Amino acid sequence: MRCFNSHFPLSSKSLHTLPLPPRGETHLWYVIPDEVKCSSLLKQYLEILSPCEKQNVLSFCDSELRKKALLARALVRTTIARYQTNSYVDPRSLKFKKNSYGKPEVDWQQVPDVSWPPLHFNLSHTSSLIACGITTYSPIGIDVEDKKRTIKNDVMSFARRFFSPHEVEHLANILDPEIQRQEFIKLWTLKESEITVESSEFPYGQWQFALLDLANTHYASICTENFNEENLSPMALRVWKTIPLLEDLCMSGTPSIITIGGLVKQLKWIK
Numbered sequence: 001m002r003c004f005n006s007h008f009p010l011s012s013k014s015l016h017t018l019p020l021p022p023r024g025e026t027h028l029w030y031v032i033p034d035e036v037k038c039s040s041l042l043k044q045y046l047e048i049l050s051p052c053e054k055q056n057v058l059s060f061c062d063s064e065l066r067k068k069a070l071l072a073r074a075l076v077r078t079t080i081a082r083y084q085t086n087s088y089v090d091p092r093s094l095k096f097k098k099n100s101y102g103k104p105e106v107d108w109q110q111v112p113d114v115s116w117p118p119l120h121f122n123l124s125h126t127s128s129l130i131a132c133g134i135t136t137y138s139p140i141g142i143d144v145e146d147k148k149r150t151i152k153n154d155v156m157s158f159a160r161r162f163f164s165p166h167e168v169e170h171l172a173n174i175l176d177p178e179i180q181r182q183e184f185i186k187l188w189t190l191k192e193s194e195i196t197v198e199s200s201e202f203p204y205g206q207w208q209f210a211l212l213d214l215a216n217t218h219y220a221s222i223c224t225e226n227f228n229e230e231n232l233s234p235m236a237l238r239v240w241k242t243i244p245l246l247e248d249l250c251m252s253g254t255p256s257i258i259t260i261g262g263l264v265k266q267l268k269w270i271k
Helices: 039-048 051-058 063-081 155-162 165-172 177-198
Strands: 025-031 096-098 104-106 119-125 130-136 140-146 207-214 218-225 235-243 247-250 257-261 264-266
Touching (some): 025 063, 039 063, 051 063, 063 119, 104 119, 119 140, 130 140, 130 218, 140 177, 155 177, 165 177, 177 207, 177 218, 207 235, 218 235
Parallel strands (some): 025 235, 235 264
Antiparallel strands (some): 025 130, 096 104, 119 130, 140 218, 207 218, 207 257, 235 247
16 A cells, blocks of 8 residues: 655645535545554544644543544545645635534635535544545435444334334334344434434534445444435435545445435536
8 A cells, every 4th residue: 555755745736626616416435444554644634633632542541443533534635635625625724513413514704715515514433434425515324334234122122212113113014033133233324314413503404315335344324414305305326436536436326335325316527
């Protein structure tokens, strides 16, 4: 794997820059922690963070937990910095604040010489995959779950606590324990993305969901607002696999991204 030396410049010029996604289009970026093995690159990520973020990351005693916390913050900063407005955005210059519901958002007023973009983001992670979703004009909720996730409690007992009667009935009718576990994870993934959106400060509208299979290893759910008032339009979606500051691979429209549920139109490379 290629690594950067200590003189690698930290700015959005190092990133594949993009225009803001148009209204109704969703971008999903994900990184697989096990694929990031270059120590000098990890040091570059640490330099991107704010002093508070650095302190938080370095507080983890376990090296793997520390690495994943670092990757999560680096993914958010480098992903947002790709979306240019009227000037380059250095990932280090981004400031964050929390709204009245505790949801993090970019404080664009603290970024020099940048007009306020209607950009929204959401982060989700497992021990084996970290994802960041981007939309404009609408809040976004995402969740990712490992297909191999173990369920400590009995699946049906857990489902009766959190799922609707229809969902419980659906699971109860599945006799194969492994298929039942997979269906449970899919439903849980969808619910987690929904919870994220419902806790936002935006008025309730007509929401649409997408459930994806990522690289045959994870489930990912996305929840965004449907802008078509007359009927439900397919969610326009672009997906990238990334190692921040190193490489980006457009995965939408490939066998690695499979739509399991929802109306989705996967879009390929954006120039």
